[in-house]
Amino acid sequence: MTQESGSIVAGFDGSDEAAAAVRWAARCAHATNSSLHVVHCSLWPLLTRHLGPVPGVSGSGLEQSARSILEDGVAVAAAEVPGLQVRSTLLHGLPAQLLAEISAGERMLVVGSRGLGGFLGLLVGSVSLELAATATCPVAVIRPELHPDGPVVIAVDASGSPAALDDACALASAWQAPLKVVHVRHEPAGYQLPEGRDAADAREVLASALNRATAKAPLVRVDGEVLADTSVPHAILKAAGEARMVVVGSQGRGILRETIGSTAHAVLHHARGPVLISRHGG
Structure with a gap:
């Protein structure tokens, strides 16, 4: 993109x-x-x-x-x-x-x-899932719940997800849609992380992403938020409930070749609206 x-x-x-x-x-x-x-x-x-x-x-x-x-x-x-x-x-x-x-x-x-029509909440077919893991360009999987007036939501990881962020900026600019940047702090179940170094790092990641986004998409409104959740995909999906498009990077640490990261995999399976898997190169 x-x-x-x-x-x-x-x-x-x-x-x-x-x-x-x-x-x-x-x-x-x-x-x-x-x-x-x-x-x-x-x-x-x-x-x-x-x-x-x-x-x-x-x-x-x-x-x-x-x-x-x-x-x-x-x-x-x-x-x-x-x-x-x-x-x-x-x-x-x-x-x-x-x-x-x-x-x-x-x-x-x-x-x-x-x-499978909602069986176990999984809403993506095998061809779409394989393409999300093997294509060398961004892959958009279109779902029935469309929100044409909603924002483009981009989830950035600790790296700032620069390629995915650029894809989100390009779409927001083309549509003149608001852009929402989210970064999720993972909180283990039953344990609330203190507001220490981890929280400061999360804010730094978000600030850097917002600076890049405002430079890439200067004509659209850009907002950002640090979220905390026991499940990173759950937090992203909740933030993207009314999104025109949710954008996630494809990189993960799966043990198999031609797989996408666990977060992208979960978002792709459970999102009700369009999802863009940001893939570039081999």
Whole structure:
């Protein structure tokens, strides 16, 4: 997101969730003066060789069906933002792998969430989760609860999360939306941390992030807050309840390759509104 060039790539599979993501991506492309690239990934070539039309049945066949889905995605974008520059690509294979490849170096990848409908509170599908861990550009996962007048909320860790903060600043500036910067002090359950060195360090982290944010987004209102909670993701989600977008960094210390940090993982799973996972590079 921090780069000035590149398209916004939107994955589309024909579902209602994907249509909502394409509409969001179209509006975001318009706000950021970007082009939109709608992509559909067809799995059928992995399952069968019979992709052609049924003899005597016009417009039939699995390949034609895939093309029709892609055309529907383009139509959704065009209806949402008339005149927007939109191109489309039909790919064949596994969606997570192909979307990660085609979005490399682009401004943003946007996908819908096709989770388990609230089962155990987990609202993100496997493709979205894999992309959040493997893509090399920021990944926006769009949820049904949209707050177009809400702030952009960015959670910074002890490092200040500079890349994620820059992404949040870029979105807030494009939307002319307020920006809220939060840093969470982790408090062990049943134990309240004293106002000592740890509290001073947290305030310093926040102050540094606010200085960077006001420099990067001088035309928007920037607020900040140090939060304390037994769960860092819980504090972020509570702060982002009415957010237009919540932005988190992707770095963690997981033991597996191609994973995201535990905080980003939890926020992505439980957020009710759009989440941007700030990914850059390999």
